[in-house]
Amino acid sequence: MIAELGQYALILGLVMATFLAIIPMYGASTGNVFWMSFAKPLAKSLFLFLLISMLCLVYAFATDDFSVEYVAGNSNSALPIYFKLSAVWGGHEGSLLLWVFILTCWIFAVAVKSDGLPLDISARVLSVLGMVAVGFASFTLITSSPFERLLINTPVEGADLNPLLQDIGLIIHPPLLYMGYVGFSVAFAFAIAALLSGKLDVAWSRWTRPWTNVSWAFLTIGITLGSWWAYYELGWGGWWFWDPVENASFMPWLAGTALVHSLAVTEKRGLFKSWTLLLAIFTFSLSLLGTFLVRSGVLTSVHSFAADPERGLYILVLLAITVGGSMLLYAIRAYDMKSESDFELCSRETLLLINNLVLVTICAMILIGTLYPLLIDAMGAGKISVGPPYFNALFVPFSLILCFFMAIGVSLRWKKSSVSALVKQLLPSLIISVILGVVAAYLYNEQMTLKATIALVLSFWVLISLGLDVYSKVKNSSVKILAVKKMPISYWSMQLAHLGVVVSLVGVALVATYSQERDIRMQVGDSIEMEGYRFEFKGVEKRQGPNYTSDTGTLVVYKGDNFFAKMHPEKRFYPARGTVMTEADIDAGAFLDIFVALGEPLADGAWAVRLQYKPFIRWIWLGGLMMMFAGLLSAFDKRYKRRDKQRSTSTPVASLA
């Protein structure tokens, strides 16, 4: 009965969403306050119904209700409770419900936090969000409801969650990733509202920025977690494969980063208005594209849910309406959005424009690469593959170019900067960076490579530029701490985000260049040496887990002559699905990961063992974490606080007149 309740709540949610999509929008276009005021209550009740629906599905999993087909396909009574709960989003239907639920969370947040907005804007924004909700809720209900029952031949036991997903990664990665994907719908809704109302002013940018920055933060951590999860879960030490589904998350991130920067310019200088609107629409469109690519079967991917061209068609129609409609609206209405101010060639605006250009080009490159096989096939010209060698070959130079301009951009002023002052400031720091970078690269490993060295040089240069900028802000005050406090939170979040980029860059450059791997046959007592570490194989034992049996190996690692770590890689067999999983053991360090995995047993009691040496790999995710904190932090900037306080302080002045 609970499942039916969940289905019914979803239907009611769809009804609320339909009203939300129509009524406040109608009110805004006719200036009718009564109809517009329905937006917030409708938004809140939409959230409530989806919450009930989600809770019903969670309940079905928690109580092992295998009469619900989705539960039977993704759970098992022997599954630990925390995996039962996260199995809710382990398959296509449940993850869609999660998507819709998270959308309603954002809608609720916008409804609650929009008291400072004019009524017509908040009405329009919530209506647009309601339209998106109608699309996805109807898609879920009609094609992919997680509440379908198996009343004939109800299974006694579930098919178990895919062992690959039985991991903490499943608990956190999809919800955070979806928070990011879906969060960009808010920026999208604000853009549509601006196009419909014909108004785009400083206030609009001020409202849109925190929503965009926070969604960006979530998407950043979602992608970071995905990479981290793949690294330790899949057992072969890779952390990014340029798989279509991974690209589908990276593209909105790139466009979203461009949007974050473009919004900064629009808020501070009233510039790039139509470009910002286009980016906001484009970013969310890429999120939707991701949904399409993952679930339609149009591209092959290890990540994709069961491919279904019928569902794919439905999503495509949704895309056509949402993206096509908004792009058409943009083409018609954006003409009237003209920017007022000016700027010189040597200014922060120019560098941010270049930033946008490079980011959008990288995004376009990934889109081309991901869709190229499909294009060639559709043209009837055969089957080709585009994979990591292509993406890495192009991504590296583009991202180095981006970092080059980042070092310059953080040092420039708005509107106009003197070229000579810039050169005077940056040229010495560039020279120092080259020296530092080359020395650091050489000291780290005598076999230097050009790419890694350039990456290090640029990292130092950005670091010095960031440092110089902070110094210039505090040098004039006698009490430095006060100067630091005086800087707005948004300034520090900007520095933190850029610092995060540098940290990730260093991690990527070093691990891609200097990682080592050996696959060897080891017998008890054998030892092997790699990069100054010695690995001794001590044997394998059998062990029993909650829903698996395991072969657990023991390796003792020595650094030089000193004991370094004892490692236990496992091979687990899950009887419910009959699958075998490698659980690698990783000795994680701030500067180095040592990675050990167990392969197949060989003749004479020997085992195949994989050893990996991964320097600085944690820096990649540390950078992502820093970027996430920066994005979240920026929402706390003073200027987003409620204006009631200002009103109460301004009345005394008025009374003087």
Added chain:
Amino acid sequence: MRRILLFVPFIFCIVLGVLFVKGLSLDPTELPSAKIGKNFPSFELPSVRDADKVYTQTDMQGAVRLVNVWATWCPTCKQEHSYLNKLATTQGVEIIGINYKDDRAKAKQWLKRYHDPYIFNIYDEKGGLGLDLGVYGAPETYIVDKQGVIQYRHVGEVNATVWADLKVKMQALGWSAK
């Protein structure tokens, strides 16, 4: 000018949309053989039935035939086997078998139990011929013409629907049912 530029994103989306509609009708997992239009790869391998008899690529010439890659460890091969029997007996289709990475004794036993539709069976123990053919998973069925040139490959089981398609292709090459 600016007005026209503003329509570029919209046009771009339409183009992508058309691509995706076409894409929905395609199957990205389908991989056509790289050997189509090429001669059957050269090989020298023994027969399954008789270890002393050796076959080469010239034995693949002379008639329009099906070449079926199969193995006893392949469950789908068992599924399609009865249909292959039917084709051989009722339609007079000549089927050459390639026993792929298998065990000869097991293969012989399997054929005795489930009947043998093959005019002859090549024992590709190491899978070298399969590799040269571009086999990536049993069962696979090739159409080979009179000159020994590979004309088509089907991956997966042969059933009534598949046969309808194969029949048309074979007839175009000059084959006729007996």
Added chain:
Amino acid sequence: MRLTGILIAWLLISFNAFAVIDTFEFDSQEQRARFAMLSEELRCPKCQNQNLAGSNSGIALDLRTELHRMVISGQSTEQIKAFMVERYGEFVLYKPSVNSLTYVLWYGPFVLLGLGFILVIVMIKQRGSNRAQQRTQTPAKNTVDREHQQRIKDLLDKNK
């Protein structure tokens, strides 16, 4: 026989839940590196987007074995790739060959970036010349501003 047993086991495992760890031996570090590079650049013909290194399917193992044989027998990277393409088609190369079909793929992004840079510079220069034009064309606007300023000053003085 053993191989058959292993192949059967792998067929029962329907998911690519782990990468198989081979224990190939090489004569030099250079060979090992070349093998590693090629097994990552070659695609498994059967799997859902995995390279030879990352797949545990039967065909991937066979192809890795063949790859190993070719590497230690001294064949060049081009020869090995040609061998694979001859049997499995261009599909099996994760690094697409540069031909008339793939010019857009390989060079397109660079062209886009270059065009973009030119566009940015042209656009900014144009703004600059627009601004200069405006300054010479609207001195009247400045007089209106000055009049406005004077009126405001008069009003404020009146209030004092």
